[in-house]
Every structure is written in C-alpha cells, then in structure tokens.
Amino acid sequence: MKAIALSIMVVVGLVAVRPVRADDTAGYQMYRVRQGDTLDLIAAEFYGDRNHAIFIMAENRITHPRKLVPGERLKIPVTREITTAPNDSFDTLAAQYLGNKLRGTFLANFNHMAPEDSLPAGTTLTIPFHVMHQAQANETLAQIAAAYTGDSKNADLLRRYNFLDKDAIEKGETIVVPIHFVAVKATKLPPIDADSKQRREHQRAAQLKATAALPLAYAAWREGDFIKVKRLLFDLEQDDRDFLTAKTATDVGVLLASAYVAYDDQLLAVAAFKHVLERNPQLALDPYRYSPKVLDAFRKAHDKRDQP
Numbered sequence: 001m002k003a004i005a006l007s008i009m010v011v012v013g014l015v016a017v018r019p020v021r022a023d024d025t026a027g028y029q030m031y032r033v034r035q036g037d038t039l040d041l042i043a044a045e046f047y048g049d050r051n052h053a054i055f056i057m058a059e060n061r062i063t064h065p066r067k068l069v070p071g072e073r074l075k076i077p078v079t080r081e082i083t084t085a086p087n088d089s090f091d092t093l094a095a096q097y098l099g100n101k102l103r104g105t106f107l108a109n110f111n112h113m114a115p116e117d118s119l120p121a122g123t124t125l126t127i128p129f130h131v132m133h134q135a136q137a138n139e140t141l142a143q144i145a146a147a148y149t150g151d152s153k154n155a156d157l158l159r160r161y162n163f164l165d166k167d168a169i170e171k172g173e174t175i176v177v178p179i180h181f182v183a184v185k186a187t188k189l190p191p192i193d194a195d196s197k198q199r200r201e202h203q204r205a206a207q208l209k210a211t212a213a214l215p216l217a218y219a220a221w222r223e224g225d226f227i228k229v230k231r232l233l234f235d236l237e238q239d240d241r242d243f244l245t246a247k248t249a250t251d252v253g254v255l256l257a258s259a260y261v262a263y264d265d266q267l268l269a270v271a272a273f274k275h276v277l278e279r280n281p282q283l284a285l286d287p288y289r290y291s292p293k294v295l296d297a298f299r300k301a302h303d304k305r306d307q308p
Contacts, residue, residue: 027129028059028075029188033068046076046188054148055179058131077129078184083196084123086242090115097127099176106161110180118246118279122203128180140168141175148177199243206240210248217255229259241275249279261293269294273301 031042039057040050057063059077068074082097090104090113098107108115111125119125133144141155141164159167162175169175192200213232220228233256241249253276260269276283285298 027080027127028077029184029190031074031076033070033072033074035070037068037070039065039068042074042076046078046184047182048185049182052182055129055131055182076184077131077179078188079129079180079182080127081189081192082125082127083192083199084119084121084125085199086121088119088121090117090119093125093127098130098178100163102163103161106178106180110178116282118249120203120245120249121242122199122201122206124200126180126183128178129182131177131179132174133177134174135169135171137171138168142167144169144175144177148179149181202240203243206236206243207245207248209240210236210244210252214248214251214255221255221259226259226262229255233259237272237275241279244279246279250276250283253279254283254285257297258290258294261291261297266297266300269297270300273298277301 029046031046033042039053039062043053043056044050046052055077056074057065059075082093084093090108091101092104094104094107095101105115107125107127108117110128131148133148135144141158142152145154145158146152155167158164158175158177161178164175213236217229217232220226220232233252236244236252237256241253244252253272257269257272257276260266260272285295287295290298
C-alpha cells in the first residue's frame with residue numbers, strides 16, 4: 001500500500017489524493033473491517049488486484065495509508081450490473097447513472113457497444129463507478145489520468161467526459177473520473193433483484209421463441225400461408241418486441257407487416273412497421289424485394305413516426 005501511495009505522489013506531483021464521491025449513483029458496498037485487514041488486502045478481495053486500493057482510499061477520503069481498525073466500516077466503490085427495461089437507451093441510462101445523458105456514448109463504449117445500438121429489454125450493462133477529484137493545486141488532466149488510471153494518455157477521456165475545452169484545471173476545480181476498467185469480483189456482487197431477473201429471463205425466452213418461429217414463418221410466407229405467418233409472429237411482435245435484438249425485432253416486424261399487407265390490412269401493417277422503426281430507425285426496404293403496397297405501408301409508418 002505504501003508503494004501505491006508513493007508512486008501516486010511521484011507520478012502526479014501536485015495532484016493530491018483527496019477526491020470526494022460524485023453522487024450516490026456512483027455505487028458502493030459497505031464493508032466492516034476484520035482483524036488483519038489492510039486496504040490492499042480488501043482491494044484484492046473485491047477487485048482481485050491490490051493496486052486498486054487507491055479507489056477505496058478515495059471513496060473513504062483516506063489521504064495516506066494507515067492501519068485499519070477492526071469493526072471500522074468502509075465504502076467499497078464497485079461497478080454495477082444493471083438490466084435494461086423497455087425504452088431504455090444509452091442516453092437515458094447515462095442520465096440516470098452517469099449524471100448526464102451526453103455520456104451515453106461513453107456508456108456504450110464502456111460496454112463495447114455502439115451508441116446507436118438498440119437496447120433490448122433484459123440486456124445486462126456494466127455501470128462504472130465515479131471518483132470526483134478536486135484539485136489541490138493547478139493540475140493537468142494528464143497528471144490526474146496517471147494518478148487514477150495509470151496512463152496519462154487517458155487525459156483525453158477525462159477532457160471529453162467532463163466536457164472541457166482545456167487540458168488542465170485550477171486549484172479547487174473538480175472533475176469526474178470514470179473508473180470503467182475495474183470490476184468487483186462476481187462473488188462480491190449482490191444478487192440481482194426480482195424484476196431484473198425476470199427481464200433477463202424474458203429476453204432469453206423471447207429470443208429463443210423468435211429463433212424457432214422465424215424459419216417457420218418464412219417458409220409459410222413462401223407457401224402463401226399468411227394466416228400461419230401471423231399466428232407464428234403476432235405474439236412476438238405484440239408482447240416480446242422490446243426484448244428482442246434489433247435485428248430479430250426487425251425481421252419479425254417486417255415479415256408480419258408484409259403479411260398484413262397481403263390481407264389488405266394497411267392499418268396493422270403501418271403499425272407493425274412503426275414498431276420496427278422504433279427499434280431500427282435507419283431501416284430501409286429494398287424496392288426490388290418488396291411490393292409497392294408493402295413499400296407504401298412502410299412509407300406511411302415513416303411519416304407517422306416523424307409527426308410531432
């Protein structure tokens with residue numbers, strides 16, 4: 001632990017380790033110190049790496065390594081897993097968990113996804129925890145990045161994450177440092193709540209059902225059995241579309257809308273296409289593959305979507 005503190009002071013010079021919590025949404029678990037515990041041992045227990053003790057120090061405003069007292073209670077900052085609900089997006093989740101919807105791009109990147117990706121309900125995402133650093137002197141973002149991430153090149157991430165147009169902050173200024181590369185051990189994670197578990201199970205079941213139904217529906221379409229197409233896909237489109245991947249929801253919705261068109265049910269076709277566009281706004285239909293009536297229903301769905 002002493003080596004950690006010394007390395008931080010050497011690397012960052014003026015950067016003092018006196019951060020405070022960004023907000024209660026950053027996430028932590030309470031821990032009661034046991035006989036023989038040290039900060040680096042607790043870090044190893046939770047994170048699998050003694051070198052991450054700095055974040056426990058930051059969370060508890062411990063400025064220098066010290067002995068821990070048995071029975072003492074510490075906040076252990078942790079990343080969290082959340083389960084998406086219908087209509088969640090990276091922007092709405094960033095507003096809720098990262099403090100600003102403009103951080104939706106970062107939340108997507110932290111989870112190795114693209115910001116424009118549609119999020120099926122039941123998707124598991126990792127939420128990084130935050131450290132809020134308050135400058136004790138004029139400090140560069142490179143110094144701060146080196147202190148908390150071990151790499152001064154992450155200064156650009158800090159600049160963009162905090163919407164700054166400068167590469168340094170003055171004494172007394174604060175910035176948020178996202179710790180997205182540290183995860184709590186699975187054995188230390190709290191059990192997921194009942195609603196989240198239900199959404200995860202719903203997503204798995206819906207995707208399995210769609211995987212089984214789509215080949216049969218395509219076969220029925222080729223045979224002109226549009227009633228069978230509707231029977232196979234109606235429940236998926238009505239009850240499960242929010243839980244399907246964007247591609248699967250698109251395949252289901254387009255085929256079902258085409259079946260409605262075959263029965264001259266333009267209203268239901270437009271409604272089905274509108275649902276598709278909610279999950280896949282960039283969708284375009286190939287005019288060589290679809291009939292004029294299907295394309296007309298698709299165009300009307302586009303028009304309805306664009307109406308205020």
